[in-house]
Amino acid sequence: MHELAVTESILEIALRHAPSREPVRIIGLYLVIGQLSSIVDDSIQFYWDIISEGTLAQGALLHFRRIPAEMSCQNCGNRYAPSEQALACPRCSSVQIQLVTGDEFYLESIEVEG
Amino acid sequence: MSQRIPVIEKILSANDRLAQKNRALLDNNGVFAMNLMASPGAGKTSLIEKTVQALKDRLQLAVIDGDVATSLDADRAAAAGAVAVQVNTGGECHLDAVMLSQALPQIDLKTTDLLIVENVGNLICPSGFQLGTHKSILIASIPEGDDKPYKYPGMYRGVDALVINKIDLLPYVPFDMDYFRRGVEALNPGLVTFPLSCRTSEGLPAWINWVLAQTIQASGA
Numbered sequence: 001m002h003e004l005a006v007t008e009s010i011l012e013i014a015l016r017h018a019p020s021r022e023p024v025r026i027i028g029l030y031l032v033i034g035q036l037s038s039i040v041d042d043s044i045q046f047y048w049d050i051i052s053e054g055t056l057a058q059g060a061l062l063h064f065r066r067i068p069a070e071m072s073c074q075n076c077g078n079r080y081a082p083s084e085q086a087l088a089c090p091r092c093s094s095v096q097i098q099l100v101t102g103d104e105f106y107l108e109s110i111e112v113e114g
Numbered sequence: 115m116s117q118r119i120p121v122i123e124k125i126l127s128a129n130d131r132l133a134q135k136n137r138a139l140l141d142n143n144g145v146f147a148m149n150l151m152a153s154p155g156a157g158k159t160s161l162i163e164k165t166v167q168a169l170k171d172r173l174q175l176a177v178i179d180g181d182v183a184t185s186l187d188a189d190r191a192a193a194a195g196a197v198a199v200q201v202n203t204g205g206e207c208h209l210d211a212v213m214l215s216q217a218l219p220q221i222d223l224k225t226t227d228l229l230i231v232e233n234v235g236n237l238i239c240p241s242g243f244q245l246g247t248h249k250s251i252l253i254a255s256i257p258e259g260d261d262k263p264y265k266y267p268g269m270y271r272g273v274d275a276l277v278i279n280k281i282d283l284l285p286y287v288p289f290d291m292d293y294f295r296r297g298v299e300a301l302n303p304g305l306v307t308f309p310l311s312c313r314t315s316e317g318l319p320a321w322i323n324w325v326l327a328q329t330i331q332a333s334g335a
Contacts, residue, residue: 002207002239009125017121027116031125036268038238087264087300095299099271106124113116 003043007051010044013107014057026057028111034104035069060111069102129243132211136218136246143223146332147231148325149209149245151269152253153262154235157279159187160312161253161321162230166194168322173227173329178217180209180234187232196230197221208239211246228329237266248332255279260290263297270301275308277321282311 010029018026033039041064052058071082075094088095124130140147152158166175177191177198188200199220201213214231221229231247233240252273254262257280263270270276276298284291298305308324310317 002242005206005210006125009128012128013121013123013125017119017123019119030118036271038242038268087267087297095296096303097300103268103271105126107121109118109120109122111116111118 003040004047004051006039007044007047010048010107011051011055011057014060014110015055017110018056018112024056024112024114026060026110026112028061028063029057030063030065030108030110032065032067032104032106032108034067034102036099036102037105039105065108067101067104070100071097072100073097126242126244129211132215133244133246136211136214137248139218139223140229140246140248143226144333145223145226145229146329147229147245147247147249148328149231149233149240149247149250150253151233151237151240151250151273152235152255153237153258156235156253156255156258157312158232158235158253159190161277161279162187162191162196162232163194164312164315164318165230165322165325166191166196168318169228169326170195172326174225176221176226176229177232178214178221178229179232180213181232182206182234191230191232197226203234207234207236208243209233209245210243214245214247227333228325237262237269241269241272249274249328251275251277253277253279254294256281256283256289257287260288260294261297263294263301267301270298273302273305275306275324276302278307278309279312281309281317282314 014026014029045062048062069082072079073089073094074096076092078089078091080090150158162177175196177196179188180201180203181187182203185200188198192198199217201217250273308321310321
């Protein structure tokens with residue numbers, strides 16, 4: 001989905017957090033993406049190579065950390081990985097469940113040199 | 115020497131900040147706003163027509179229509195009796211807070227009670243972008259199939275109410291309502307749901323009453 005807008009946003013955040021002293025180069029970005037965030041790594045990489053050109057972050061490597069989805073059952077306390085066809089708790093069949101992890105989408109850190 | 119600098123910033127934080135501004139602008143003018151999302155053809159525009167027709171004597175209504183290219187939907191909303199503003203997204207698959215902030219000045223917010231935002235027909239992208247509206251509404255429809263909650267969990271998880279449109283087609287298509295509702299319940303327990311048909315108007319009054327009550331509660335209309 002809309003990876004171009006997303007990639008532009010990533011660049012904007014990275015540049016804003018780079019130290020203002022010169023010369024400095026951003027050589028790596030560490031991104032955290034939950035399993036349920038519909039983001040395609042390859043598309044971001046593709047746009048990144050184009051839109052980072054001519055900026056402090058040109059050529060920076062993108063590192064993706066994927067976080068699997070985990071649900072928590074409010075009824076029996078079970079923690080489990082949801083499957084596509086069975087979201088309810090596999091132990092007690094309750095649907096009183098909460099997402100614990102899986103919808104993350106943030107820039108965790110940047111690596112700079114110089 | 116290289117150095118790691120912690121950031122911890124949500125990628126869409128710029129959009130989220132602008133969405134908060136939109137919300138403040140709406141609140142300051144006593145406008146209750148809904149974000150209508152659905153796949154193409156689920157009946158967003160039909161539901162808006164029915165809602166506007168039913169409420170135009172009680173409330174001052176405005177509609178902002180997100181569409182990739184045409185103004186067909188905004189024209190229908192205007193014909194039904196609402197102030198309608200068209201936002202062409204120029205190919206974008208969703209509305210975002212920027213687009214809404216550009217459309218809001220075209221409406222007289224001071225006199226508006228209810229603003230309906232019709233998002234681009236899509237079950238993935240719109241769920242990722244807050245607009246600043248008060249309630250997110252998803253319109254599902256019978257012919258889409260009963261597996262949609264399982265295939266688009268992000269959309270079903272994030273909404274405040276669900277309309278199930280085209281229930282008049284239930285006798286003609288294989289749609290297991292129990293299976294569908296189990297999926298919805300797993301993703302969004304206790305979600306308020308309105309099965310209805312825009313064509314026959316069956317089930318429509320419950321939806322209209324809910325919208326009216328929400329608007330009165332929020333805007334004091």
